[in-house]
Amino acid sequence: MQEFLIKDLASQEGNEVTLKGWASNKREGKGLAFVILRDGTGWCQCVVAQETVSEDCFEEAKKVSLETSLEITGKVVKDEKQIGGYEIQVSNLHIIGHSTDYPIAKKEHGVDFLTDNRHLWLRSQRQWAIMRIRNRIIFAIHEFFQKDGFVQMDAPIFTGNACEGTSNLFETDFYGDPAYLSQSGQLYGEAMAFSLGKIYTFGPTFRAEKSKTRRHLSEFWMIEPEMIFHDIFDNMDLIERFLRAVVTAVLNDCEKELEAVGRDTAILKNIIKPFPRLTYDEAVKIIKGEVNVNGKNAIQSLEEELVIVNNRIAAILEEIQTREEKIKTPGMKKGEIGFNQAQIDKLKQELADLEEQNRNIPQWLNSAKNFEYGNDFGGSDETVLTRLFDVPIMVYNWPHEVKAFYLKRDPNDSRFARGVDTLAPEGYGEIVGGGERETDVNLLIDKIKEHQLPMEAFEWYLDLRRYGTVPHAGFGLGLERLVTWVCKLPHVRESIPFPRMYGRLLP
Ligand code: 4AD
Numbered sequence: 256m257q258e259f260l261i262k263d264l265a266s267q268e269g270n271e272v273t274l275k276g277w278a279s280n281k282r283e284g285k286g287l288a289f290v291i292l293r294d295g296t297g298w299c300q301c302v303v304a305q306e307t308v309s310e311d312c313f314e315e316a317k318k319v320s321l322e323t324s325l326e327i328t329g330k331v332v333k334d335e336k337q338i339g340g341y342e343i344q345v346s347n348l349h350i351i352g353h354s355t356d357y358p359i360a361k362k363e364h365g366v367d368f369l370t371d372n373r374h375l376w377l378r379s380q381r382q383w384a385i386m387r388i389r390n391r392i393i394f395a396i397h398e399f400f401q402k403d404g405f406v407q408m409d410a411p412i413f414t415g416n417a418c419e420g421t422s423n424l425f426e427t428d429f430y431g432d433p434a435y436l437s438q439s440g441q442l443y444g445e446a447m448a449f450s451l452g453k454i455y456t457f458g459p460t461f462r463a464e465k466s467k468t469r470r471h472l473s474e475f476w477m478i479e480p481e482m483i484f485h486d487i488f489d490n491m492d493l494i495e496r497f498l499r500a501v502v503t504a505v506l507n508d509c510e511k512e513l514e515a516v517g518r519d520t521a522i523l524k525n526i527i528k529p530f531p532r533l534t535y536d537e538a539v540k541i542i543k544g545e546v547n548v549n550g551k552n553a554i555q556s557l558e559e560e561l562v563i564v565n566n567r568i569a570a571i572l573e574e575i576q577t578r579e580e581k582i583k584t585p586g587m588k589k590g591e592i593g594f595n596q597a598q599i600d601k602l603k604q605e606l607a608d609l610e611e612q613n614r615n616i617p618q619w620l621n622s623a624k625n626f627e628y629g630n631d632f633g634g635s636d637e638t639v640l641t642r643l644f645d646v647p648i649m650v651y652n653w654p655h656e657v658k659a660f661y662l663k664r665d666p667n668d669s670r671f672a673r674g675v676d677t678l679a680p681e682g683y684g685e686i687v688g689g690g691e692r693e694t695d696v697n698l699l700i701d702k703i704k705e706h707q708l709p710m711e712a713f714e715w716y717l718d719l720r721r722y723g724t725v726p727h728a729g730f731g732l733g734l735e736r737l738v739t740w741v742c743k744l745p746h747v748r749e750s751i752p753f754p755r756m757y758g759r760l761l762p
């Protein structure tokens with residue numbers, strides 16, 4: 256008898272194996288119990304037949320409920336209809352840990368309830384798949400940089416200065432002095448690159464953002480490469496090559512996980528196409544509807560979509576009413592009532608999505624129409640812009656006033672800073688922020704003053720320009736933003752095991 260993992264069942268057809276895991280589902284038939292077992296590597300149906308097991312064993316099987324942990328022994332039988340393609344004909348079953356009234360039952364729960372129960376929600380197949388995709392992304396990131404000659408170095412988490420502005424710092428106590436949790440490892444990354452040439456950091460990042468958006472976490476993971484002798488265009492080449500490698504790795508290795516999260520992979524496969532590069536000026540024209548993308552106008556297409564959404568809402572409401580009346584008709588058969596109720600539930604779910612769109616689209620339209628040249632992009636602007644594309648886009652040359660102090664001023668046009676944001680398509684928006692760094696110590700000093708940052712905390716950073724400054728560039732990828740787009744999640748909270756965001760510290 257061998258202990259085995261569900262992922263390896265194919266190699267054990269016809270053999271007797273022992274599996275250990277949890278019951279993710281159980282139903283009973285006449286003289287039969289069906290347990291869906293999960294062990295972290297997969298799911299498989301185990302059939303317990305009263306005829307073929309001992310009386311004790313069958314009694315034990317009856318006690319299995321949702322998330323009971325157990326050990327099962329049985330023969331592996333091929334059955335393409337079953338989840339995973341194999342079934343276990345159980346010869347023995349033993350409960351390890353009981354589970355009574357598991358809070359997450361089959362029926363749809365609200366997302367707040369699920370997030371309150373994140374420690375259990377993680378056991379669901381969808382969350383399992385997301386976490387495996389996240390893991391593949393992390394591994395692909397290291398693979399890419401390590402093969403490309405980058406050295407991983409770690410930036411500190413306690414910091415004495417702000418990197419990305421002072422508005423969202425988490426302050427903490429460092430032996431009686433204020434310290435801030437790292438908003439970005441970049442400034443340290445620059446110092447490290449001046450030693451090792453090409454480095455990347457991969458660390459937790461903290462931002463106090465008192466807003467509840469689908470894009471913002473208070474704690475997230477950022478990957479920040481920094482390269483000497485790279486300008487903004489080299490930087491964009493690297494971002495493109497890097498994202499292509501990472502998404503390709505997921506496409507190659509996570510087919511079943513992408514299917515489990517319901518991701519249509521057609522758009523991900525476009526990652527092989529060149530990423531359009533737009534200047535800020537060009538992007539603004541698109542947002543305001545002054546320039547079309549592939550014949551599509553940002554404003555017009557949103558207005559058209561709003562009409563379609565409203566028509567569909569009206570149709571659904573009518574259908575729900577008709578079906579509700581049907582259910583109430585005297586003499587209606589039980590089966591037909593059930594069928595109509597199921598249809599109503601489905602329609603109500605679609606309705607909830609549509610109603611959300613109905614709330615969002617007017618906001619997006621409003622912010623696009625009223626976009627003021629010179630402003631940074633907000634979430635809505637990014638959504639409006641990226642809904643028109645089917646590959647990530649790169650927006651560069653931003654008005655220097657809205658971007659970080661360390662960005663290099665465009666030598667050809669001093670109104671602009673050489674920053675670049677990479678925005679994921681399908682309305683997802685910014686996943687990467689980066690740019691070429693200012694090399695001139697005096698321009699940096701001016702910027703630090705302009706941003707009202709404490710000069711003494713930046714003296715060490717200015718030293719990098721005083722002692723052998725060189726052109727350099729880098730970027731920061733938000734891991735959770737990438738996972739969210741790759742899995743096409745409605746909200747960033749599902750992309751990290753235990754989300755930390757405004758109003759959420761537990762579990
Ligand atoms: O654009 P940001 O602020 O850039 C930097 O921090 C630079 N210092 C990076 C660099 O050049 N080395 O942040 C980079 C990325 C964003 O594009 C986004 O993906 C992610 O970090 N990010 C967040 N992700 C989740 N929640 C938040 N609150 C985030 N803020 C930024």
Ligand code: MG
Nearest residue numbers: 676685687688
């Ligand atoms: Mg940014």
